Amino acid sequence: MLNRRELLRNGLLFGGAAAMSQTPILKALAQDATMRLYWWGTPARAERTLGVAKLFEAAHAGVKINGEVGGADYWPKLTTMIAGGNAPDIFQLEPGRFADYSRRGTNLPLNDYLGKVIRTDKLAKGVLDLGTVDGKVTGMPLSLNAFALLYDSEAFKQAGIAPPSAKTTWDDFAKTCIELTKAIGKKNVWAVGNACRYNYAFNAFLVQRGKKLFNEDGKIGFDAKDAKDWYGYWDSLAKNGGCVPAEIQALDKLLVDSNPLSTGNAVMAIAFSNQLPAYQAVTKNPLEITSLPILSETAPSGLFYRPGLHWSIASTAKNPDLAAQFIDFFVNDIEAGKVLGVERGVPVNLDVRNVVTPTIDAVARKTMDYIASIAGRVGPYPPPVPLGASEFEERAFRPMPTSSHLAS
CATH class of the missing domain: 3.40.190.10 (Periplasmic binding protein-like II)
Structure with a gap:
């Protein structure tokens, strides 16, 4: 079991090499590869996210994933890393800022990976639309919430x-x-x-x-x-x-x-x-x-139903193919889904959702029931925010006195 106190204190968390790869293609992609994963959230989210990272390492020989957890400083830190050419390979975004980052060219379009590296056949209807900006899928929705x-x-x-x-x-x-x-x-x-x-x-x-x-x-x-x-x-x-x-x-x-x-x-x-x-x-x-x-x-x-969060691959990622493999694993792998549960929201993969639903506790089930209960009341998802919306939010909705928006 991970030590949550150390997890938050250190910010930089494990990376481990695993025993064997599933196929020669994956082995070639994964050999001696290191990726940085950056997100924010509670200790429970960190524990679950790193649990999936460890499963991914175990299926890909030579892979090491360095997980970094942000707090209230997440957005300025991410902006600084991107501006300095040191962006994480994969980073977490939330719906209010997703389109803004995409239009700044920080996110790698995923279209060439969809249906190939990133499986889409079991995704709920309309999920990819929630990660689309200006005709390109620039992030993978990880869940649905409201x-x-x-x-x-x-x-x-x-x-x-x-x-x-x-x-x-x-x-x-x-x-x-x-x-x-x-x-x-x-x-x-x-x-x-x-x-x-x-x-x-x-x-x-x-x-x-x-x-x-x-x-x-x-x-x-x-x-x-x-x-x-x-x-x-x-x-x-x-x-x-x-x-x-x-x-x-x-x-x-x-x-x-x-x-x-x-x-x-x-x-x-x-x-x-x-x-x-x-x-x-x-x-x-x-x-x-x-x-x-x-x-x-x-x-x-x-x-309206909204993407709980997105994973985006940095346009500067050194191994985007491997990053796409990780996103596929995170969203579509059944065992990964069991580790994640519904902490980020209702799973977007329908098979994962069906497997996870019977295993969740009474509190988590309330969130699933709520999402189902509003089905007849939800409206269309809002249009993507324009370039510069992040600055608008900071000025118009900055918490008192100041902080970053870490809503989800």
């Missing part, structure tokens, strides 16, 4: 207040939050964190209004009133005690461990469906999952 609201069921039970549901409007949610904070009656504990700077939550809010963060032409898809209404909503909620104040929210680095729900300062969190197990691991009371508040029952839900 926006969600997580809540401490015991807190609602003790307060005698009905928890949010798929029919809860934003106005209802505000009233519930204010009442819940009062009912809890504990110092430094509020109903929910202040989500005004969560760009994904704002995006759902906009979709409910028939708008988008960015339109198909790359231009901003909302106006000043939308922004005023969004920020005004959370400002009012904070003033009325429904969500954490600025000094508490400033501690949130958009990591699970720093969210007010995890620190004990809130009993709800606006997050992503796949994050439920990670939040449950650091929360004493049972957590439940539902969808985000809605504008009205007749308006769009604001939900």
